[in-house]
Amino acid sequence: xxxxxxxxxxxxxxxxxxxxxxxxxxxxxxxxxxxxxxxxxxxxxxxxxxxxxxxxxxxxxxxxxxxxxxxxxxxxxxxxxxxxxxxxxxxxxxxxxxxxxxxxxxxxxxxxxxxxxxxxxxxxxxxxxxxxxxxxxxxxxxxxxxxxxxxxxxxxxxxxxxxxxxxxxxxxxxxxxxxxxxxxxxxxxxxxxxxxxxxxxxxxxxxxxxxxxxxxxxxxxxxxxxxxxxxxxxxxxxxxxxxxxxxxxxxxxxxx
Amino acid sequence: xxxxxxxxxxxxxxxxxxxxxxxxxxxxxxxxxxxxxxxxxxxxxxxxxxxxxxxxxxxxxxxxxxxxxxxxxxxxxxxxxxxxxxxxxxxxxxxxxxxxxxxxxxxxxxxxxxxxxxxxxxxxxxxxxxxxxxxxxxxxxxxxxxxxxxxxxxxxxxxxxxxxxxxxxxxxxxxxxxxxxxxxxxxxxxxxxxxxxxxxxxxxxxxxxxxxxxxxxxxxxxxxxxxxxxxxxxxxxxxxxxxxxxxxxxxxxxxxxxxxxxxxxxxxxxxxxxxxxxxxxxxxxxxxxxxxxxxxxxxxxxxxxxxxxxxxxxxxxxxxx
Numbered sequence: 001x002x003x004x005x006x007x008x009x010x011x012x013x014x015x016x017x018x019x020x021x022x023x024x025x026x027x028x029x030x031x032x033x034x035x036x037x038x039x040x041x042x043x044x045x046x047x048x049x050x051x052x053x054x055x056x057x058x059x060x061x062x063x064x065x066x067x068x069x070x071x072x073x074x075x076x077x078x079x080x081x082x083x084x085x086x087x088x089x090x091x092x093x094x095x096x097x098x099x100x101x102x103x104x105x106x107x108x109x110x111x112x113x114x115x116x117x118x119x120x121x122x123x124x125x126x127x128x129x130x131x132x133x134x135x136x137x138x139x140x141x142x143x144x145x146x147x148x149x150x151x152x153x154x155x156x157x158x159x160x161x162x163x164x165x166x167x168x169x170x171x172x173x174x175x176x177x178x179x180x181x182x183x184x185x186x187x188x189x190x191x192x193x194x195x196x197x198x199x200x201x202x203x204x205x206x207x208x209x210x211x212x213x214x215x216x217x218x219x220x221x222x223x224x225x226x227x228x229x230x231x232x233x234x235x236x237x238x239x240x241x242x243x244x245x246x247x248x249x250x251x252x253x254x255x256x
Numbered sequence: 257x258x259x260x261x262x263x264x265x266x267x268x269x270x271x272x273x274x275x276x277x278x279x280x281x282x283x284x285x286x287x288x289x290x291x292x293x294x295x296x297x298x299x300x301x302x303x304x305x306x307x308x309x310x311x312x313x314x315x316x317x318x319x320x321x322x323x324x325x326x327x328x329x330x331x332x333x334x335x336x337x338x339x340x341x342x343x344x345x346x347x348x349x350x351x352x353x354x355x356x357x358x359x360x361x362x363x364x365x366x367x368x369x370x371x372x373x374x375x376x377x378x379x380x381x382x383x384x385x386x387x388x389x390x391x392x393x394x395x396x397x398x399x400x401x402x403x404x405x406x407x408x409x410x411x412x413x414x415x416x417x418x419x420x421x422x423x424x425x426x427x428x429x430x431x432x433x434x435x436x437x438x439x440x441x442x443x444x445x446x447x448x449x450x451x452x453x454x455x456x457x458x459x460x461x462x463x464x465x466x467x468x469x470x471x472x473x474x475x476x477x478x479x480x481x482x483x484x485x486x487x488x489x490x491x492x493x494x495x496x497x498x499x500x501x502x503x504x505x506x507x508x509x510x511x512x513x514x515x516x517x518x519x520x521x522x523x524x525x526x527x528x529x530x531x532x533x534x535x536x537x538x539x540x541x542x543x544x545x546x547x548x549x550x551x552x553x554x555x556x557x558x559x560x561x562x563x564x565x566x567x568x569x570x571x572x573x574x575x576x577x
Contacts, residue, residue: 092447117429
């Protein structure tokens with residue numbers, strides 16, 4: 001039996017040299033949901049993602065994902081468990097082509113070893129063919145087929161964000177964590193992203209944790225929204241509920 | 257660096273050309289080709305950590321030293337046959353690569369460069385100080401069938417075959433999982449780890465690949481020249497190999513061959529003008545590195561792009577070769 005909660009963080013505390021970036025954060029992400037994470041600058045949203053990715057070490061608390069204690073895993077083992085993410089400042093290989101970047105997302109699923117690459121070349125070739133096939137499918141889904149063989153360096157910011165999203169999706173993750181995917185997108189691009197995320201959830205059953213500054217983006221797609229401010233959870237509920245929550249309003253605009 | 261059929265055709269064509277070259281070339285030209293290919297093999301190895309993973313190793317000469325001295329010691333003192341010596345040299349290089357790599361690869365950029373430099377430097381003084389290794393005089397290799405039969409043709413073809421094998425291996429690695437993992441590490445270690453790439457493992461793989469080809473190159477150099485001396489494998493060799501990768505064009509398939517050609521040919525051409533060789537060499541080095549950051553391989557792309565009036569997209573062009 002699978003549990004309803006895919007990822008749960010309990011009493012999570014992260015400090016950077018005395019400054020608490022997160023204090024006693026509880027978070028439960030339900031399987032198959034789109035979970036919004038909002039909050040003013042410096043609220044600790046990215047730190048929370050980084051803690052799940054094991055890029056920062058919590059000083060207290062625990063994170064469980066799909067029955068695994070995440071804190072007992074090394075950063076590079078997190079992807080293997082089924083967690084993929086994108087970065088706020090893009091983490092693409094600038095000199096590589098779009099399809100090569102997407103193929104990096106298949107790293108944990110790609111069966112070729114260094115021995116295959118050097119000696120058993122037919123096994124490497126078979127693995128590469130399968131990987132290219134999978135990458136091609138994802139590129140089609142995000143409408144990037146036409147730039148597949150173009151170097152990432154020359155592409156627009158919005159397109160590169162899409163490449164990163166494709167790279168995160170290609171490995172069929174259980175949990176997809178997106179750090180500011182809406183930043184710098186125009187209205188049409190945002191609509192396309194919305195459709196894409198919904199179809200990821202509905203057809204592939206991907207659970208999505210999404211950080212955004214565009215609260216209105218979450219309305220209509222997020223099942224739940226958690227609001228962070230100064231490292232603490234200040235509200236939790238549907239996007240519309242938190243939108244009207246006085247604590248949230250005062251966190252964003254200040255209170256009188 | 258996607259593996260395109262064109263690059264395979266190019267590699268095979270060049271190998272074929274070199275295979276029939278002995279029919280036309282004199283023994284001196286043949287010797288130059290062998291030396292060029294030997295340095296190319298070494299550079300192909302070093303190109304993996306430097307060109308893909310941006311792991312700046314300045315101790316590559318140390319691995320060539322390990323290969324050459326392992327070969328010289330076991331063939332002269334224990335009378336091992338050459339093929340066994342090659343296998344031994346490779347094993348020793350792998351062991352050394354792990355021993356140096358495991359602690360050193362935790363470091364980055366300058367720290368890594370300094371530590372690897374110190375490694376090569378230490379080995380140089382080690383072989384110079386102990387008589388087992390021939391001390392400052394070095395070791396004369398015994399008469400080997402490889403280098404003496406058919407006026408040296410066996411070593412010529414062995415070198416050619418190993419050069420071909422190493423570039424094909426590099427091509428296969430670079431255009432597959434390991435190559436992408438290394439490029440991701442070179443670009444952004446944090447993102448690489450989040451994508452499931454083990455930094456330790458892939459850095460070590462790149463480092464070991466380089467050390468194996470370094471040892472193969474050292475083995476061939478010992479066999480082809482018949483003499484192993486510490487001065488050949490001084491710290492300067494590490495710098496020269498680093499320079500060869502940068503001059504040729506790091507991260508490209510053909511770059512190591514261009515770079516190795518540069519470091520072999522320029523001193524050869526400038527030999528007539530005593531002392532000028534180093535100056536000319538240094539000036540050309542400066543010129544290439546400043547004018548074309550992509551090295552010689554990158555320069556041709558830049559020129560072609562300029563003639564067509566478009567900007568070069570280095571990656572697409574590099575794939576064609």
